[in-house]
Amino acid sequence: xxxxxxxxxxxxxxxxxxxxxxxNYSSSVPPYLFWYVQYPNQGLQLLLKYTSAATLVKxxxxxxxxxxxxxxxxxxxxxSAHMSDAAEYFCAVxxxxxxxKIIFGKGTRxxxxx
Amino acid sequence: DTGVSQNPRxxxxxxxxxxxxxxxxxxxxxxxxxxxxxxxxxxxxxxYFQNEAQLEKSRLLSDRFSAERPKGSFSTLEIQRxxxxxxxxxxxxSSTTGSEAFFGQGTRLTVV
Numbered sequence: 001x002x003x004x005x006x007x008x009x010x011x012x013x014x015x016x017x018x019x020x021x022x023x024n025y026s027s028s029v030p031p032y033l034f035w036y037v038q039y040p041n042q043g044l045q046l047l048l049k050y051t052s053a054a055t056l057v058k059x060x061x062x063x064x065x066x067x068x069x070x071x072x073x074x075x076x077x078x079x080s081a082h083m084s085d086a087a088e089y090f091c092a093v094x095x096x097x098x099x100x101k102i103i104f105g106k107g108t109r110x111x112x113x114x
Numbered sequence: 115d116t117g118v119s120q121n122p123r124x125x126x127x128x129x130x131x132x133x134x135x136x137x138x139x140x141x142x143x144x145x146x147x148x149x150x151x152x153x154x155x156x157x158x159x160x161x162y163f164q165n166e167a168q169l170e171k172s173r174l175l176s177d178r179f180s181a182e183r184p185k186g187s188f189s190t191l192e193i194q195r196x197x198x199x200x201x202x203x204x205x206x207x208s209s210t211t212g213s214e215a216f217f218g219q220g221t222r223l224t225v226v
Contacts, residue, residue, distance in 0.1 A: 009154075034214055044157070044205070044217040051212075090156050100212050101147065101170060104156035 002027045002093045006105035014113045019063075019078040021108050023091030026072065033074045034092040034102065035065055044090065050074060051096070061085070086112045118218035120206050126224045127196055134192045135221045139208030146189050147215055148181055149205040157205055163189060164211070196225045 007022040025031055035047040048059025055067040065076045074091060091105040119138040127133050139146050144165050149157035160179065161171040165186035178196075183189040193200055203222050207215035 006156075032212070036217075043219045044207075046214050046216070049214050092156075096212055100145065100209070101159055101162050102207075102215055103159060104149075106156045107154075 004105040012111040021076040036090045038088045120218040137206030143208035145209045147207040151203045
């Protein structure tokens with residue numbers, strides 16, 4: 001069975017600072033991995049996805065994530081935080097084509113300090 | 115395409131009543147998923163379909179919950195004899211096999 005663990009339910013960074021949101025996964029097969037963002041009172045929006053191609057994945061709004069099999073991690077980063085990045089971020093995993101239900105982590109709320 | 119559509123957006127019901135939610139997926143998507151989200155938590159998987167076939171239902175899901183996708187297009191989620199603990203946001207998503215899921219805006223259920 002697949003699962004993800006997001007370290008830190010709340011993360012605060014200053015505007016212009018590096019954003020790092022941590023995600024570790026567990027999967028018995030090569031996983032597909034996703035980061036979704038949820039702005040207040042809105043639905044979930046895909047930021048980026050890893051599906052066994054390049055290990056460094058670039059997404060929307062300047063975010064990227066790196067798949068590290070040895071560390072079972074898929075951390076999300078952005079070099080310079082913007083006030084508009086304040087939102088809830090969810091890491092998610094699926095087993096890919098064979099069993100592609102997507103399992104979500106509990107989420108990390110990102111706060112941007114002026 | 116207008117994306118995944120969910121109706122109603124909000125539902126207030128009395129404890130013990132039955133409620134039904136509808137999801138219209140993106141038209142070419144064969145997969146359809148239902149999730150439940152409570153405040154401060156990630157989406158919790160409930161069930162999913164490939165076309166009209168229900169592939170899996172969460173073992174944590176009460177028998178009061180049932181979902182259908184009769185013609186492989188829209189889907190309904192019914193909750194019978196609602197309880198206060200059922201209050202949550204119910205999310206629907208759709209995808210093609212092996213791709214990312216696209217989410218609707220959700221239906222917020224309040225049981226009073």
